[in-house]
Amino acid sequence: MSPFHYLHGELHAESVPLSKIAEEFGSPCYVYSRAYLEQRFTEYTEALEGQDHLVCYAVKANSNIAVLNVLARLGAGFDIVSSGELERVLAAGGKPDRIVFSGVGKTAAEMQRALEVGIHCFNVESEAELERLNSVAEAMNVKAPISIRVNPDVDAKTHPYISTGLRDNKFGIDIERAPEVYRRAASLPNIKIKGVDCHIGSQLIDTSPFLDALERVLKLVEVLASMNITISHLDLGGGLGVRYRDETAPDTGDYIRAIRAKLGERKVTLMFEPGRSIAANAGVLLTRVEYLKLNEHKNFAIIDAAMNDMIRPALYSAWMDLMAVQPREDGVSRSYDFVGPVCETGDFLAKDRELCIEEGDLLALASSGAYGFTMSSNYNSRGRAAEVMVDGDKCHLIRARETVTDLMRGETLLP
Numbered sequence: 001m002s003p004f005h006y007l008h009g010e011l012h013a014e015s016v017p018l019s020k021i022a023e024e025f026g027s028p029c030y031v032y033s034r035a036y037l038e039q040r041f042t043e044y045t046e047a048l049e050g051q052d053h054l055v056c057y058a059v060k061a062n063s064n065i066a067v068l069n070v071l072a073r074l075g076a077g078f079d080i081v082s083s084g085e086l087e088r089v090l091a092a093g094g095k096p097d098r099i100v101f102s103g104v105g106k107t108a109a110e111m112q113r114a115l116e117v118g119i120h121c122f123n124v125e126s127e128a129e130l131e132r133l134n135s136v137a138e139a140m141n142v143k144a145p146i147s148i149r150v151n152p153d154v155d156a157k158t159h160p161y162i163s164t165g166l167r168d169n170k171f172g173i174d175i176e177r178a179p180e181v182y183r184r185a186a187s188l189p190n191i192k193i194k195g196v197d198c199h200i201g202s203q204l205i206d207t208s209p210f211l212d213a214l215e216r217v218l219k220l221v222e223v224l225a226s227m228n229i230t231i232s233h234l235d236l237g238g239g240l241g242v243r244y245r246d247e248t249a250p251d252t253g254d255y256i257r258a259i260r261a262k263l264g265e266r267k268v269t270l271m272f273e274p275g276r277s278i279a280a281n282a283g284v285l286l287t288r289v290e291y292l293k294l295n296e297h298k299n300f301a302i303i304d305a306a307m308n309d310m311i312r313p314a315l316y317s318a319w320m321d322l323m324a325v326q327p328r329e330d331g332v333s334r335s336y337d338f339v340g341p342v343c344e345t346g347d348f349l350a351k352d353r354e355l356c357i358e359e360g361d362l363l364a365l366a367s368s369g370a371y372g373f374t375m376s377s378n379y380n381s382r383g384r385a386a387e388v389m390v391d392g393d394k395c396h397l398i399r400a401r402e403t404v405t406d407l408m409r410g411e412t413l414l415p
């Protein structure tokens, strides 16, 4: 159940009225629910009971260290893609041996740091990366644990920008070539093969592409066994979709059960890298109406959040629900485009939404807990929004709003 619900005519985050949060922390402001994050994570681990598993939350979805800490306390692993994310996980109390490192562009310095702290596994995305990792490990006199991220060439049937498992995508190694790359990995003295990794895309509503991908991965595992290469884990990535509008989001338990059924009696550790399915509906972006601008052909509601705070509508034409925090019972209802103060025509969070609002009203953009704050920027020299977390009946500031001074830090004039 969503942690955001109407009570006495006002939208609440659990038992805390959003108007109170805006009063205390200002707007725009991201609001997350601890209980919801925990519930979504636990759905994975409960469905995996009796099966060796590691659920590695994808840090890119929401990397606030308080969010990471809530999940670390539940024993979560983490999927990272940079040393920045690595340091966040460590600062949040995440265990190094539960970290997997994905991404096509790992630098030598990033590899070195990850080896130093002793991560669980590198998800290697190219042959060149494998060679570099071997050299870095050799210089440190250690063995680097790896999976090869294979690209199974299945259509995830999602937005083309967030599909990753097709031959044309930059991610992973063509599954046909994988046996050869594993053969090479097995011959490298400073590489230790642990698993196979596969992530086919994000926001999947139909789970059949996951099962198709698993089938191909299982065939690969058999080929590897015939080459005397043993695999101890299968990492099936993230990608489970959520409800933004009227999608019927897949149930986590059903998805895991289908995967387990296909896996049968095979003795491997199952790993997942969910991001959105844990964090998206744990958060809203709270924003206030600055001006109403009623033109002849179009009405605009100019709000204090902008594309720099939430870029998904501009980048993917994503539809995200927009709710009035204190819906008006009387007044004029009109259709508006909800636009921010940034100087771009693409600066909108919602288009053609019918709402009864006045200047000063508070709104909440739903499903903003994933790929919201983490994709935000300082464009137009706008400080990034505050982040708060509701925990029971309390609300805590977990990241202060950026000030103009924060924004100029590190910049210097010429002598």
Ligand SMILES: Cc1ncc(COP(=O)(O)O)c(C=O)c1O
Residues within 6 Å of the ligand: 058, 061, 079, 102, 103, 164, 199, 201, 202, 203, 237, 238, 239, 240, 273, 274, 275, 276, 277
């Ligand atoms: C390698 C990898 N793992 C995990 C994820 C998390 O995906 P999602 O947020 O859709 O669960 C992504 C993002 O698509 C990814 O690229």
Ligand SMILES: N[C@@H](CCCC[NH3+])C(=O)O
Residues within 6 Å of the ligand: 060, 162, 202, 203, 312, 316, 370, 371, 375
């Ligand atoms: N940022 C994307 C998802 C990309 C997933 C990362 N590979 C979104 O908001 O939908």
